[in-house]
Every structure is written in structure tokens, then in C-alpha cells.
Amino acid sequence: MSTDRTTNIDFNPQNTRVPILFSPIISSAAKGWDNIGVGYYRLPASETPxxxxSxxxxAIHVDKYPVKGERQLEGRIVEETxxxxxxxxxxxxxxxRMNWDKQIEFINLSLEPNLLINCTDECIDSNNIEILPQFAIEDPVVYSLGLALKREIESDNxxxxxxxxxxxxxxxVHLLRHYAVQKPIIKDFTGGISRSKLNLSxxxxxxxxxxxxSLIELAKLVEISPNxxxxxxxxxxxxxPYQYLINCRIERAKTLLKNQKLTLAQISQQLGFYDQSRFTNTFRKRMGITPKRYRDSL
Known part of the structure; x- marks a missing residue:
């Protein structure tokens, strides 16, 4: 019998052997993201092997009704609601092992261990840092970030x-600060980045x-860790950096819109937006007016 065999689940998008139990409704697998995966799941009452x-x-729960579950972890049983x-x-x-008594709905975030290692101080032995398991807790920071990432996989962006x-x-960084056994040193810098590196960025x-x-690309440019x-x-x-990038795109858009020969689609492409609709929505959020109406007002 192989009932005691452990099934390893790897959420890396390169892995195609994720058990059917964990098939998502939507996921970030096709997005090409590094170090993080996002999926949205709706699973029936079940028990895992x-x-x-990896x-x-x-897991960020978005259940309409309470779901009771049980987890067997390292010889102990934890009941969760x-x-x-x-x-x-x-x-x-x-x-x-896990089981739950009715349909369960959640956002699943998978973080590569190397991402956490790269966020610690270089003098810390990352092998001695352990993340503690958590059971049915509230964390507004994680919740809001999870919802924001779910919106990203739902969009065509x-x-x-x-x-x-x-x-x-x-x-x-949040996991390391709040849920690590040996609290890693995460440097707090004052004064910001040096003027030369800021100008370069x-x-x-x-x-x-x-x-x-990408964040990794910009950090590598000035020889600083992404965190x-x-x-x-x-x-x-x-x-x-992302907000700054969007601000720069909007300012450049305002200049390009003065050129009546450029179509909105051409401007959108020059500014790195996925499509004209994305450009229009972003411009309207920042300026309170669509690009077309802005151009007409010039």
C-alpha cells in the first residue's frame, strides 16, 4: 500500500503535474510571473492525501459561509473554521493532511522560498529561518495584496x-517579519537611495x-537587492517604482496627445500598455478624463 506516500505539489508554472484536486478556476500560470503564483479555487468538500x-x-479565504476543516501537521491535529x-x-x-466539510473558496498565493531568502540581510544564515504555519488568522495586509493580485489575473493586462x-x-518581507521563527534582519534604510542611483533608475x-x-531588472541596474x-x-x-512608471507614462501621454497624427492605439503601444483600453482606463483614473477628451480640450 502507498497510503503513506507524500504527494509533493509544485505550483511553479513550468510544472504540469499538479493533482486535479488543486486545479484552479483561474491562475497566473500563463502570465510569466517570477517567484509568485496566484490561483483562484473553488473546491468541494474533500480530504487530501x-x-x-514546494x-x-x-490561502486567503473568500467563503460566503463558515467552513470547518481539520489539518494534521507534524503529528498534531488542528481544527479550523x-x-x-x-x-x-x-x-x-x-x-x-487536510479535510473540510463543505465547498471551500480561496485565493492561493505561492511564494518561492528563494524570494524570502533574497529579502533577508546577507549576513543572516537563511537555513535557520523557518516560517511558522498559521491557522485561520486575520491579516489585512495579506488579504488586500491577495485581492489585488487576483484582480491582475482576472484582467487582460x-x-x-x-x-x-x-x-x-x-x-x-511581511512573512519574514511576522511569521518567521528566527526573526531575520531586514534593514531599515533612511534617506532613500543615493542621488546617482536614483537618477540612473x-x-x-x-x-x-x-x-x-521588472523590479529585478531595476534593482540589478543599481546593484541593490529587489527588496x-x-x-x-x-x-x-x-x-x-510601479506607481512612478505609470506616472511617467501618463506625463508622456499628455505630450504625445498633442500630436494629432498619432492614434490612441499608437500612443498606447509607445507607452507599453497592453492595449488601448488599458491605456484609456489608466489615463482616466489618473487624470479624471479620457485621452480622447483630453486631446479634444487642447
Whole structure:
């Protein structure tokens, strides 16, 4: 009998052998995101075999009604009741069994362990950092980030690498600060990024508004870890790199709209938006007016 065999579940988009039990309604598999996966699940009452995960898993419950469950983890049994907004954290490589008594609905976030390692101070032995499992807790930060990432996979937007990587880094740092056994040192910097590195970053962003820039790419440019770059950039500019990129695109759009020969589709393409609809929606949110009406008012 193989009833005691542990089934490893790998949510990496390159893996095609995820058990049918965990097939999502929608997922980020086709988005090409690094270090994080997002899926939306609606599963019937069930009981899993003995399983483990290759990634750190955060389950964000969006159930309409309470769902009672039980988890067997490292020799202990934990009873859980999940309601809307409750989350659970399943550390990578921990063996467990789970069951729940009725249909369960949740957003699943899978974070690669290396992402957490890259967010710690270089002098810390990452092998001694362990994420603690959590059972039906409330965490507004994780909940809001999860909803935002779900909206990204529901949209047709394929130009959100910088946004998604920033969210993934924030999640990793949050896990390390609040749910790690040996609290890692996460540097708090004051004063922001150096002027030379800030100028280099800003110039690079403005020179590449038509591209789907990534956080890793920008951090590598100035030789800073993605986590530190994200925090230092915001300290210096007051906004995240993604927000800064969008601001630059809108300012460039205002200039391009003065050229009546350029169509809105052409401007959208020059500014790296996935399509004209995405450009129009983003412009309206920032300016309170559509690009066409803005052009007509000039």
C-alpha cells in the first residue's frame, strides 16, 4: 500500500503535474510571473492525501459561509473554521493532511522560498529561518495584496511585472517579519537611495516606457537587492517604482496627445500598455478624463 506516500505539489508554472484536486478556476500560470503564483479555487468538500508544497502557500479565504476543516501537521491535529478574510499559511516542504466539510473558496498565493531568502540581510544564515504555519488568522495586509493580485489575473493586462514583483516582495518581507521563527534582519534604510542611483533608475524608466519593466531588472541596474530597491525608491520618491512608471507614462501621454497624427492605439503601444483600453482606463483614473477628451480640450 502507498497510503503513506507524500504527494509533493509544485505550483511553479513550468510544472504540469499538479493533482486535479488543486486545479484552479483561474491562475497566473500563463502570465510569466517570477517567484509568485496566484490561483483562484473553488473546491468541494474533500480530504487530501498526505501532501507537501514546494512553495510557501498563503490561502486567503473568500467563503460566503463558515467552513470547518481539520489539518494534521507534524503529528498534531488542528481544527479550523474558515470564514471570509481568514488566511492560512502552509510553509514549504511541511507534510500534512487536510479535510473540510463543505465547498471551500480561496485565493492561493505561492511564494518561492528563494524570494524570502533574497529579502533577508546577507549576513543572516537563511537555513535557520523557518516560517511558522498559521491557522485561520486575520491579516489585512495579506488579504488586500491577495485581492489585488487576483484582480491582475482576472484582467487582460500583461504588462504588470513591476507591480506583481513589488507585491510579491512586500508579501515575502511581511512573512519574514511576522511569521518567521528566527526573526531575520531586514534593514531599515533612511534617506532613500543615493542621488546617482536614483537618477540612473529614473532615466532608465523614462527611456523604457514602452517595455514591461521588472523590479529585478531595476534593482540589478543599481546593484541593490529587489527588496531594498523597492523600499529605498519609495523613500526617495514617495511612490513605488510601479506607481512612478505609470506616472511617467501618463506625463508622456499628455505630450504625445498633442500630436494629432498619432492614434490612441499608437500612443498606447509607445507607452507599453497592453492595449488601448488599458491605456484609456489608466489615463482616466489618473487624470479624471479620457485621452480622447483630453486631446479634444487642447
Amino acid at each position: 498526505k501532501i507537501s508544497f 512553495q510557501h502557500i498563503i 474558515y470564514t471570509n478574510r481568514k488566511i492560512a499559511i502552509y510553509p514549504a516542504h511541511q507534510t500534512q 500583461n504588462d504588470s511585472f513591476l507591480y506583481v514583483e513589488s507585491a510579491a516582495t512586500m508579501l515575502a 529614473i532615466n532608465y524608466i523614462n527611456d523604457n516606457l514602452d517595455r514591461n519593466l 531594498h530597491f523597492l523600499r529605498l525608491f519609495k523613500q526617495s520618491t514617495g511612490v513605488t
